Amino acid sequence: MKCIHCGSSAGYKRKNELSTNEWIHICDQLADLNCRQITFMGGEPLIRNDWHTIARHVRNRGMNLTIMSNGSLINKDVINQLRTLEPYAVAISLDGAKAQTHDSIRQIPGSFKRCIEALDLLKNANLPTTVVTTVHKMNLHELRTMRDFLLNKGIAWQIQMGNPFGRFPNNLTLSVEEFYAVAMFIAATKKQYSVKEMPITGAHCMGYHSSVLPNLMIGTWKGCYAGMNVLGIQSNGGIKGCLSLPDNFIEGNIKEISISEVWNRSNAFGYNRNFRKDDLKDYCRECRYGSSCRGGCISSSISLAGKTHCNPYCLNRIEKEMIIK
DSSP, rough: OTTTTOOHHHSSSSTTTOHHHHHHHHHHHHHHHTEEEEEEEEOGGGSSEEEEEEHHHHHHTEEEEEEEOOOOTTOOHHHHHHHOOOOOOEEEOOOSSSHHHHHHHTTTTTTHHHHHHHHHHHHHHHHOOOEEEEEEEETTHHHHHHHHHTTTTTEEEEEOOSSSSSTTOGGOOOOOHHHHHHHHHHHHHHHHHHHHTTTTEHHHHHHOOOOOSSSSSSSOOOOBTTTTTEEEEEEOOOSSSSSTGGGGGOOTTTTOOOHHHHHOOOOOTHHTOOGGGOOOGGOOOOOOOOOTTTSOHHHHHHHHHSSSSSSSSSHHHHHHHHHHO
């Protein structure tokens, strides 16, 4: 697919993509570093013919497995393979409450139908299922209808904001007011429904430190995870603290250096590991949460503000500016 909000501008195979054996070796390196969970994402990870071989090795090495898919390749055979893997979760991207919206965002006719069929197959197989929705101006108005569809289905729902990088055009980015409305929607859903009825959460871009709304994320926000307890490896071996960061944040390539060498290098992921309060910028510099929040999601900060440690889409900041106005 060629989704309009795709941060990696996926759609074509990268040059020099890693082989099966190279991915197996990566899994071994991660296991040796006591990695707890590996997530397959894309593009579309199931398009690789060896995805099950690599996934089986992840599980054999004692790590949890999550797979993020657009649902287009999930059929009964894939379901049987997934059941043998006992994944932590299978996440399906759902970007609209109706075919017209979802298909136009994914730029593939029939993708909505296949997405819904994939969700039915996953739930009928009793596999732990999550829906991930990237919100922007094209689908903001359909959140309530999507909630009605997911209610009481035993499907978790993660909502994240579409940030202007990769293929995503800036004019579809939520306004600050629209962003806060999404946060209120998540908070209202949490209050209206039990976790069993509607397990909903905001992604790491849906915060922070509101004085009005409850915590929207899983766990307390203590700064960006990139290079701290999260690592991203691109299909061609590029190593980043987070796959949502631009390519100038690549720390090396797995074909030339081991993961442990990168992870344990003294100057690795310096933008995060060597954070000081003086690194905060703009509003975040004066915020009382600055030292712990670190300016929010670094990827969002770069794409929305053009610099690190000052994500302008912050609940605390928005509320303060509303009061000032």
